Amino acid sequence: MIRPFILSASMTKFGKLQESGRNLAVSAAKEAIEKAGISAKEIQLTIVSNAFGFLENQIHIGPIVNTSLGIPEVPSLTVESACSSSSGALREAFVNVAGGFYDVVLVVGVEKLSHVSTMESTTYFSMGSDYPYEAIAGATFPGLYATIATAYMNEYKKSDEILGAVALKNHHNALSNPKAHIRKEISYEDYKNSKVIAYPLKLYDACPFSDGASAALVVSEEYAKKHTDVLISIEASTRAGSTAALQDRSDLTTIPGARIAAKKAFEDAGITPKKISFSEVHDCFTIAEIVALEDIGFFPKGEGGKGAIEGDTQRDGKIPINVSGGLKAKGHPVSATGLAQVAEVYEQMTQNANGRQLSNTEYALTHNVGATGGSVSIHIFRRVR
Amino acid sequence: MIRPFILSASMTKFGKLQESGRNLAVSAAKEAIEKAGISAKEIQLTIVSNAFGFLENQIHIGPIVNTSLGIPEVPSLTVESACSSSSGALREAFVNVAGGFYDVVLVVGVEKLSHVSTMESTTYFSMGSDYPYEAIAGATFPGLYATIATAYMNEYKKSDEILGAVALKNHHNALSNPKAHIRKEISYEDYKNSKVIAYPLKLYDACPFSDGASAALVVSEEYAKKHTDVLISIEASTRAGSTAALQDRSDLTTIPGARIAAKKAFEDAGITPKKISFSEVHDCFTIAEIVALEDIGFFPKGEGGKGAIEGDTQRDGKIPINVSGGLKAKGHPVSATGLAQVAEVYEQMTQNANGRQLSNTEYALTHNVGATGGSVSIHIFRRVR
Numbered sequence: 001m002i003r004p005f006i007l008s009a010s011m012t013k014f015g016k017l018q019e020s021g022r023n024l025a026v027s028a029a030k031e032a033i034e035k036a037g038i039s040a041k042e043i044q045l046t047i048v049s050n051a052f053g054f055l056e057n058q059i060h061i062g063p064i065v066n067t068s069l070g071i072p073e074v075p076s077l078t079v080e081s082a083c084s085s086s087s088g089a090l091r092e093a094f095v096n097v098a099g100g101f102y103d104v105v106l107v108v109g110v111e112k113l114s115h116v117s118t119m120e121s122t123t124y125f126s127m128g129s130d131y132p133y134e135a136i137a138g139a140t141f142p143g144l145y146a147t148i149a150t151a152y153m154n155e156y157k158k159s160d161e162i163l164g165a166v167a168l169k170n171h172h173n174a175l176s177n178p179k180a181h182i183r184k185e186i187s188y189e190d191y192k193n194s195k196v197i198a199y200p201l202k203l204y205d206a207c208p209f210s211d212g213a214s215a216a217l218v219v220s221e222e223y224a225k226k227h228t229d230v231l232i233s234i235e236a237s238t239r240a241g242s243t244a245a246l247q248d249r250s251d252l253t254t255i256p257g258a259r260i261a262a263k264k265a266f267e268d269a270g271i272t273p274k275k276i277s278f279s280e281v282h283d284c285f286t287i288a289e290i291v292a293l294e295d296i297g298f299f300p301k302g303e304g305g306k307g308a309i310e311g312d313t314q315r316d317g318k319i320p321i322n323v324s325g326g327l328k329a330k331g332h333p334v335s336a337t338g339l340a341q342v343a344e345v346y347e348q349m350t351q352n353a354n355g356r357q358l359s360n361t362e363y364a365l366t367h368n369v370g371a372t373g374g375s376v377s378i379h380i381f382r383r384v385r
Numbered sequence: 386m387i388r389p390f391i392l393s394a395s396m397t398k399f400g401k402l403q404e405s406g407r408n409l410a411v412s413a414a415k416e417a418i419e420k421a422g423i424s425a426k427e428i429q430l431t432i433v434s435n436a437f438g439f440l441e442n443q444i445h446i447g448p449i450v451n452t453s454l455g456i457p458e459v460p461s462l463t464v465e466s467a468c469s470s471s472s473g474a475l476r477e478a479f480v481n482v483a484g485g486f487y488d489v490v491l492v493v494g495v496e497k498l499s500h501v502s503t504m505e506s507t508t509y510f511s512m513g514s515d516y517p518y519e520a521i522a523g524a525t526f527p528g529l530y531a532t533i534a535t536a537y538m539n540e541y542k543k544s545d546e547i548l549g550a551v552a553l554k555n556h557h558n559a560l561s562n563p564k565a566h567i568r569k570e571i572s573y574e575d576y577k578n579s580k581v582i583a584y585p586l587k588l589y590d591a592c593p594f595s596d597g598a599s600a601a602l603v604v605s606e607e608y609a610k611k612h613t614d615v616l617i618s619i620e621a622s623t624r625a626g627s628t629a630a631l632q633d634r635s636d637l638t639t640i641p642g643a644r645i646a647a648k649k650a651f652e653d654a655g656i657t658p659k660k661i662s663f664s665e666v667h668d669c670f671t672i673a674e675i676v677a678l679e680d681i682g683f684f685p686k687g688e689g690g691k692g693a694i695e696g697d698t699q700r701d702g703k704i705p706i707n708v709s710g711g712l713k714a715k716g717h718p719v720s721a722t723g724l725a726q727v728a729e730v731y732e733q734m735t736q737n738a739n740g741r742q743l744s745n746t747e748y749a750l751t752h753n754v755g756a757t758g759g760s761v762s763i764h765i766f767r768r769v770r
Contacts, residue, residue, distance in 0.1 A: 001485070020517075053512070054439050057520070060467035060513040063629040063759030067515075072633070073645055075624035076760060077473050078465040082445035088462050092477055099484020100386070127438070128445040130452075132405075135442070239460035244448040248457070260458055374448030375461060 004097040005224035006232040006381065007104075007217040008035035009339065009346035014181040014212035014331030021056050021112035021213070026068040028213035028336075029108050033069070036217050038227060040069040043217075044102040046076040047092055049085035049109040049335035052124055053078075056112055065108060080335070082128030082370035083284060085109060086214065087239075087338030087377035093218040094237040103220045109340070110213035111333035121209045125334070128371040130245035141284070142206060144246050144372050146198035149287040151252035153200065155302070160200055162305025164191040166286040167204045167328065169308045173315060174325025176356035181210045181331030205286040210331030214339035216346070229385070230350050235363075236268035236380040242373040255373035258295035265365070265378040266297070273297040276319060276380070277360040278348065280341035282369040283326040292367050293321065296378070315356060323348070323356050338377060341366040349383040389482040390609035391617040391766065392489075392602040393420035394724065394731035399566040399597035399716030406441050406497035406598070411453040413598035413721075414493050418454070421602050423612060425454040428602075429487040431461040432477055434470035434494040434720035437509055438463075441497055450493060465720070467513030468669060469755035470494060471599065472624075472723030472762035478603040479622035479764075488605045494725070495598035496718035506594045510719070513756040515630035526669070527591060529631050529757050531583035534672040536637035538585065540687070545585055547690025549576040551671040552589045552713060554693045558700060559710025561741035566595045566716030590671040595716030599724035601731070614770070615735050620748075621653035621765040627758040640758035643680035650750070650763040651682070658682040661704060661765070662745040663733065665726035667754040668711040677752050678706065681763070700741060708733070708741050723762060726751040734768040 010031035012024050019027070025048060033040050046069075048062045058064070062076025081088035086109030093105040113121050122142070126135035134144060149163065168188060174180035186204060194203040224231055240260035243249055249256070266272060273296060281296070283289035290304035298319055299307060307313030313321035324330045324344040327337060345364040347353040364381045395416035397409050404412070410433060418425050431454075433447045443449070447461025466473035471494030478490040498506050507527070511520035519529060534548065553573060559565035571589060579588040609616055625645035628634055634641070651657060658681060666681070668674035675689035683704055684692060692698030698706035709715045709729040712722060730749040732738040749766045 051444055054509075056516075057512050058516045059436055059465060060629075060756055060759055062466070063626050063756070064515060066626055067629045067633065067759075072626050072628040072759075073641060075626055075642075075646075076466075077477070077624075080444060080463040080465060081447070081461070092462070092480075095477075095481055095484055095486055099480055099486070101480055101484070124439075127442050130449060131441075131443045239462075241448050241451055241457050241460055243457040244445075244452045248452065256458060257460075261460075371445055371448070374445055374452075374457075 001098045002100050003221045004094050004218050004234045005221055006234065006342060006346055007219045007224055007228055008032045009216040009343040010035060011179055011214040011340045011343040012212050013179045014210045014333055016114040017211040021050060021053060021110050022058060022061060022064050024112065024213035025061060025065050025108050025110035028215040029065055029069060029106060032215040032217050036227060040071050042104045043071055043074055043106045044104050045096055046074055046106045047079055047089040048076060049079050049089045050111065051080045051082060051085050051335045052111055052113060055116055081375040083334050084338055084368040084370035084375045084377050085335040087368035087379065090338060090379060091237050091239050091377055094234055097218050097220050103223045105218045107218060107339060108213065108215045109336040109338060111335045112211045113209045114211050118209060133245045142198035142201055145285040145287055146201045147246060148252050149200050152287060155253050158305060162290060162309065163205050163286040164188050165308035166289045167191050169314055170283060170322050170326040170328040173323050174329030177325050177330055180325040180329055181208050182329045201285055207284050207327040207332040210333040212331060212333035212336045214336040214343050216339050216342050231384040232346065232349050233382050233384050234379060235382045236265035238264040238268065239375065239377045241375055244374045246372050255291060255295055255376060257373045257376035258292065261376045261378040262296045265380050269380040276363045276365045278320040278323060278358050279365040280322055280324060280344050281367040283322055283328045284332060296367055320358055323358060338368040341368060345381050386483045387485050388606045389479050389603050389619045390606055391619065391727060391731055392604045392609055392613055393417045394601040394728040395420060396564055396599040396725045396728040397597050398564045399595045399718060401499040402596040406435060406438060406495050407443060407446060407449050409497065409598035410446060410450050410493050410495035413600040414450055414454060414491060417600040417602050421612060425456050427489045428456055428459055428491045429489050430481055431459055431491045432464055432474040433461060434464050434474045435496065436465045436467060436470050436720045437496055437498060440501055466760040467755035468719050469723055469753040469760045469762050470720035472753035472764065473760065475723060475764060476622050476624050476762055479619055482603050482605050488608045490603045492603060492724060493598065493600045494721040494723060496720045497596045498594045499596050503594060518630045527583035527586055530670040530672055531586045532631060533637050533676065534585050537672060540638050543690060547675060547694065548590050548671040549573055550693035551674045552576050554699055555668060555707050555711040555713040558708050559714030562710050562715055565710040565714055566593050567714045586670055592669050592712040592717040595718040597716060597718035597721045599721045599728050601724050601727050616769040617731065617734050618767050618769050619764060620767045621650035623649040623653065624760065624762045626760055629759045631757050640676060640680055640761060642758045642761035643677065646761045646763040647681045650765050654765040661748045661750045663705040663708060663743050664750040665707055665709060665729050666752040668707055668713045669717060681752055705743055708743060723753040726753060730766050
């Protein structure tokens, strides 16, 4: 197997943006190409994610990105896996490079949602659930994650204090990220007083609907060594699933696919969770971060909320989590999220995370969840030199 | 590289169906698994294509298929590439097996369209074009392919006789395919008298909007040898692109991506077009078949229409084309089309194409086009034993 490397990664500002999805995608792609210092002509395959492209009447966005980059002859593909779309695309890029099929693969994630209302966005998002059994019954994602939160808080006798701590931490982290959607410090009172959107989840438990794009260049080891001094290898790229509907699971306090993918990722990387320097995890709702930390193995079951309260997952803690602000505050442009996590890893490992730079950046882990875990991707990166 | 094989392939009946897309997808998957005589538990990765799933409010269909098959933990992915979606999925399955990542990959293509009107379907399809520059200007796919037909007929001084001959051939072929959407012989008079939908294209130049699903199991050589006596190898799996919009091309009588993908496919397979026993090509409109035959290299430029008139591309001709009835008459459930071509290859190579069985089935080529060629996939299959 050829070891794939991240030659560069980028993201646009996240938020309510005026640009079209296609323009955002091309911007992110061009920034990744520019950072890598290569010509677009070097790209051999383009994989794009844009789950809700139909909201702009545009599917089949790969040829549009490639035509804009001046490489229309290059094959392209769109990969969708709900909120884990672009980490799914990253996995395919990994496979294409590791298998020796290509040396240079461009991966792009993009979403444009702000031209539809929040109510409509919630409805569109629910297409990622087991629609006839969940959404039609009224269970959109706030409701589904509220069900997970209720089960978790009941099982481990926790109050919403743990949720609030995650919200405060990630809002605080986003203050240092100029590309974050929401850059606003919140107090525990603000959190407690925010309106309930699906009990026990409040507004400040939820990530915003964002527009944005992200991109990365995944290249072979040989190509990376020729084109950069900072070598970031992909030590593991794993994916696994869970039942499409929450109702078919025996335990709601864990996401089975996340446990499987994490276990395999640590095996592939040959390390334990303790080795990870920092991690970006899928906090579409605060409860999701807590469950993620346990599923990955950073904390034992029932203790995933401790980190934000006691400080271990804060930026200066033992295992900084979502130093970018996470989905919660950096924003969640569905198909751009997985690669935005990689963009944060890249900024940190290249020592360009101004204002939020971590000192230890040898190993990073990204955790990206589609729907309530029907799909989960885990990637482990290492700064080799 | 590990050589990937087609262990089995299947398709549902194509047409206006009552079943939901998800049920059609599961039906096709189960049929492929049953034909292979393996347990679903053997599947290690599922790749699904369903470009217009949002018309049923369902994206992220992989976990739904896997949950229905009793394998929720298996990773899944949705791949979209407009009308070439499921051949794009097949390419990723090829890469995953050839690269040694998995031994057994399930690929599924599905589309459900008949619950929306023909006018709406035309609009939705146009999302696959360069929407703001083509569809908004009024150029939906009938118009874009009419532009190609006009350019072609002008360049090579041809009348619609060549288009009519393709229509008659493929309608005739579909009579022998019980799964075809349109099983109706048409005369040249019927063709000439059918209404113009986008000059010079008439109704009988166009494929129908169909519902349907298709599936295949892509496996490693070792796995195939253990589980079947009929060994069908994938000798080549190539993809290439063209500009997203037709207006950016210098020559409208050819699809650049098809030429690139075909050339590479023959190189990879180590054969010339003359070696191909039969082929399923992308005839969304009659003109598309003619251009395809030239792009692949079966006929010189300007002579792609000869085959249907003189008999070379008829079922008993030198190079039978679309013996299944093609998109034109078998039907075109967008994301099911690429794998339905593979289902025909499988039926022919396993000698199960009752009523339309060809005698020479050693080599087959499938050609699947997304939009007007923004994406093109070519696959070459060989019956090894």
